[in-house]
Amino acid sequence: MAEKKSLGKEFRKGLIAENPVLRLVLGTCPTLATSTSVANALGMGIAATLVLICSNIVISLLRKVIPSKVRIPAYIVIIASFVTIVQMIVKAFVPALDESLGVFLPLIVVNCIILGRAEAFAGKNPVIASAVDGLGMGVGFTMALCCMGAVREILGAGTFLAGIKDLLAVFGDFSFNGFTIIPEGGAISPMLIFILAPGGFFTFGILMACANKLAEKKGKPRAELGGCQACPMAKNCALLADGKDCSEEKEDKAV
Amino acid sequence: MKSALFILLTAILTENFVLCKFLGICPFLGVSKKLNTAVGMSGAVIFVMALATAVTYPINKYLLVANDLEYLQTIVFILVIAALVQLVELILKKFMPPLYNALGIYLPLITTNCAVLGVVLLNITKEYGFVDSILNSVGAGLGFMLAMVIFSGVRSRLEGCDIPKFLQGLPIVLISASIVSLSFMGFTGLVENIFA
Secondary structure, three states: OHHHHHHHHHHHHHHOOOOOOOOOOOOHHHHHHOOOOHHHHHHHHHHHHHHHHHHHHHHHHOOOOOOHHHHHHHHHHHHHHHHHHHHHHHHHHOHHHHHHHHHHOHHHHHOHHHHHHHHHHHOOOOHHHHHHHHHHHHHHHHHHHHHHHHHHHHHHOOEEOOOHHHHHHHHOOOOOOOEEOOOOOOOOOOOHHHOOHHHHHHHHHHHHHHHHHHHHHOOOOOOOOOOOOOOOOHHHHHHHHOOOOOHHHHHHHHO | OHHHHHHHHHHHHHOOOOOOOOOOHHHHHHOOOOHHHHHHHHHHHHHHHHHHHHHHHHHHHHHHHOOOOHHHHHHHHHHHHHHHHHHHHHHHHHHOHHHHHHHHHHHHHHOOOHHHHHHHHHHHHOOOOHHHHHHHHHHHHHHHHHHHHHHHHHHHHHHOOOOOHHHOOHHHHHHHHHHHHHHHHHHOOHHHHHOO
């Protein structure tokens, strides 16, 4: 019973309290780039979740075999293999998604959420807990992406869930292809800027402010960059961000 | 010559890696507080991007494409880049200490930087030749540097500002990035028109 309870906790923490995008500030590049529409966001989220669960399972299985000195390269190989598999699946079954995600599909390899969870969780915990952690983090990532996607799509294109047909095509032929929120040629037209790069930064900033506000109400600290605790390079990054030279760091290495 | 300039300017201005393509956002937000760290980081990025392209281009052409192994691109490239960065760090440390002191600390940060893997993959999708690939990589790196330098200036101004409480910290940084990115949209069509 206690076991089950803690598994539920592992799953839930990824959704809100430790949401990878809005709380841990991981994976900002794919968040900004693939949230131009809800369908894109969903596709990216599902692809990343699949990779996250599979790599977490394998890394957790191998955690006693991989020597700690070469663990990062080993993790990268495992993650890259799963990314390649997912890439091939997407190319075969959802070619439209492959086209709209473009280079960001193979770039899941360097998504710091995945390497981060491998380093912070899967490398230290048993298989089932790691799988559940991967699922929770993946769903949290997808949720944050869809939030951004919804705001950007509704304001920028005037539609909601447009292009979902290509995603659903995996399960059969659906005629449903989203709603039109702002009809074309009406009194107001959509603000294209939200689909473009500046809109991405802006929406992310506002969402982050909202998440911070909610977190403060609960008495939690605000999200900060450098909360990349999981990233293997975080130590150097944090030193640089503080404007220190890394001489102390170098001395550590020398010893 | 004309096409070389075209590729360079496109990569720097109209298709700026950070502000238009969303690659390398982590260092852009994380290391842009101070001008000197911003410049150091971008220098290392330019260096590694050019080198990674020079190494992965022949690997892709003569090893992967020749043997119908294109699906291994992702896994091979990330390993090659990771190994390359380690190797470069060792070589610089041994033979070029001044350069190592300038760039060394930034090098390990770059292994998992999506901009480097991104530029290598984009060069392949765009079907550039060897020289064009290198030019595109250098241009992308220079664009990264331009964005970093501009943004570090914006951020140093932000420090003295009275920011509303709910926007303090990361949100205001993102919103400033949005405005900088908006200014880069002004370059849309510029390069095409110069060479038209």
